[in-house]
Amino acid sequence: xxxxxxxxxxxxxxxxxxxxxxxxxxxxxxxxxxxxxxxxxxxxxxxxxxxxxxxxxxxxxxxxxxxxxxxxxxxxxxxxxxxxxxxxxxxxxxxxxxxxxxxxxxxxxxxxxxxxxxxxxxxxxxxxxxxxxxxxxxxxxxxxxxxxxxxxxxxxxxxxxxxxxxxxxxxxxxxxxxxxxxxxxxxxxxxxxxxxxxxxxxxxxxxxxxxxxxxxxxxxxxxxxxxxxxxxxxxx
Amino acid sequence: xxxxxxxxxxxxxxxxxxxxxxxxxxxxxxxxxxxxxxxxxxxxxxxxxxxxxxxxxxxxxxxxxxxxxxxxxxxxxxxxxxxxxxxxxxxxxxxxxxxxxxxxxxxxxxxxxxxxxxxxxxxxxxxxxxxxxxxxxxxxxxxxxxxxxxxxxxxxxxxxxxxxxxxxxxxxxxxxxxxxxxxxxxxxxxxxxxxxxxxxxxxxxxxxxxxxxxxxxx
Numbered sequence: 001x002x003x004x005x006x007x008x009x010x011x012x013x014x015x016x017x018x019x020x021x022x023x024x025x026x027x028x029x030x031x032x033x034x035x036x037x038x039x040x041x042x043x044x045x046x047x048x049x050x051x052x053x054x055x056x057x058x059x060x061x062x063x064x065x066x067x068x069x070x071x072x073x074x075x076x077x078x079x080x081x082x083x084x085x086x087x088x089x090x091x092x093x094x095x096x097x098x099x100x101x102x103x104x105x106x107x108x109x110x111x112x113x114x115x116x117x118x119x120x121x122x123x124x125x126x127x128x129x130x131x132x133x134x135x136x137x138x139x140x141x142x143x144x145x146x147x148x149x150x151x152x153x154x155x156x157x158x159x160x161x162x163x164x165x166x167x168x169x170x171x172x173x174x175x176x177x178x179x180x181x182x183x184x185x186x187x188x189x190x191x192x193x194x195x196x197x198x199x200x201x202x203x204x205x206x207x208x209x210x211x212x213x214x215x216x217x218x219x220x221x222x223x224x225x226x227x228x229x230x231x232x233x234x235x236x
Numbered sequence: 237x238x239x240x241x242x243x244x245x246x247x248x249x250x251x252x253x254x255x256x257x258x259x260x261x262x263x264x265x266x267x268x269x270x271x272x273x274x275x276x277x278x279x280x281x282x283x284x285x286x287x288x289x290x291x292x293x294x295x296x297x298x299x300x301x302x303x304x305x306x307x308x309x310x311x312x313x314x315x316x317x318x319x320x321x322x323x324x325x326x327x328x329x330x331x332x333x334x335x336x337x338x339x340x341x342x343x344x345x346x347x348x349x350x351x352x353x354x355x356x357x358x359x360x361x362x363x364x365x366x367x368x369x370x371x372x373x374x375x376x377x378x379x380x381x382x383x384x385x386x387x388x389x390x391x392x393x394x395x396x397x398x399x400x401x402x403x404x405x406x407x408x409x410x411x412x413x414x415x416x417x418x419x420x421x422x423x424x425x426x427x428x429x430x431x432x433x434x435x436x437x438x439x440x441x442x443x444x445x446x447x448x449x450x451x452x453x454x
Binding site: 042079091102103106125171174177222 | 284285286288301302303304305306307309314320321322324325326327330331347357360362363364365366367368369370374375376400401403418
């Protein structure tokens with residue numbers, strides 16, 4: 001019987017090497033797999049390229065991973081927020097690189113990678129500074145820019161329910177980038193609030209089919225980034 | 237001393253131009269107020285980029301769900317009939333032309349419809365674009381809701397944007413504290429002044445020629 005469950009977050013991230021490209025699900029605080037990120041901090045892999053919509057908040061989760069000097073480059077659409085200070089400081093100090101990608105292009109580049117489409121054309125960024133250096137082409141009289149797929153070695157994902165096959169459901173807007181990141185990464189590692197038996201998730205309600213998932217680890221009472229920040233916490 | 241429209245009145249005036257049944261994306265800031273002024277008898281369905289169609293008003297603190305946010309990372313609710321979806325589907329709704337109206341704030345808007353609302357382009361600024369460039373390319377109508385001038389009194393309605401563009405020729409109509417202004421092939425045209433505000437005042441605070449109101453039809 002196939003069983004993708006993994007006993008701990010530590011074991012789940014143990015083979016992420018230095019220099020890996022890692023997608024991390026979540027949009028701001030919602031959907032951020034805090035326990036997996038903290039396990040990656042403990043694991044200590046460096047020189048990472050991290051793909052996430054943002055750059056974390058406070059001094060926990062993604063912001064802590066960046067602050068710990070493990071991230072060489074961020075790929076994101078919105079690298080600042082009212083509570084982000086780690087990334088802006090390190091970016092200004094030249095300690096971390098930034099690839100700025102419009103949010104819809106970021107999503108589609110990830111989806112395309114998961115779908116085996118090496119590039120696509122989009123109208124987004126036409127006529128702006130972010131168009132610079134990109135190949136353009138005209139379809140039906142309108143100009144589009146070519147965007148390449150965005151693949152990753154690993155994805156770190158938070159979900160609501162997971163079964164041993166890796167079938168997943170999510171909770172509300174915590175879904176965001178996670179389903180497409182599961183598709184785009186070679187090894188997708190999921191923390192699930194509930195591990196359920198095979199067959200417990202109605203096939204009509206599966207959001208991410210298990211074929212896109214390699215490892216599932218139960219985190220029954222996940223912490224939320226906003227709660228940690230409100231409590232003044234930092235990691236490690 | 238001019239009064240013009242308050243932020244709430246600007247939002248209410250903008251809401252008047254959104255048709256019943258429209259799928260609407262509201263930008264962060266003044267545009268969020270539009271949701272409070274839906275004209276009687278109409279229903280708008282609100283889309284938020286992070287994967288919710290059918291966004292409702294903010295919850296009471298006791299009822300808030302940490303997994304239910306809008307694109308501005310504020311806690312929201314979901315109305316009966318709402319749907320959740322992932323980011324690629326969300327931007328398929330945007331880029332694929334399925335949304336009817338997007339209301340955005342701005343730094344500058346030019347008389348040819350160019351919009352600049354994501355970066356000042358200053359050295360040391362952290363560039364952050366979010367979904368703005370996708371929204372302006374994909375949503376059928378882009379409305380801009382903004383003060384007519386900056387806090388320093390500089391026009392925000394200009395001949396050509398000096399800040400980095402979000403998109404070229406994308407804006408159709410502008411709602412300010414002083415007026416409703418259309419983008420036309422001939423440039424800015426006054427649609428409606430705020431009560432008590434003269435054409436001359438609006439024109440003097442606009443950084444490009446302003447065509448007067450068209451004569452009423454018939």
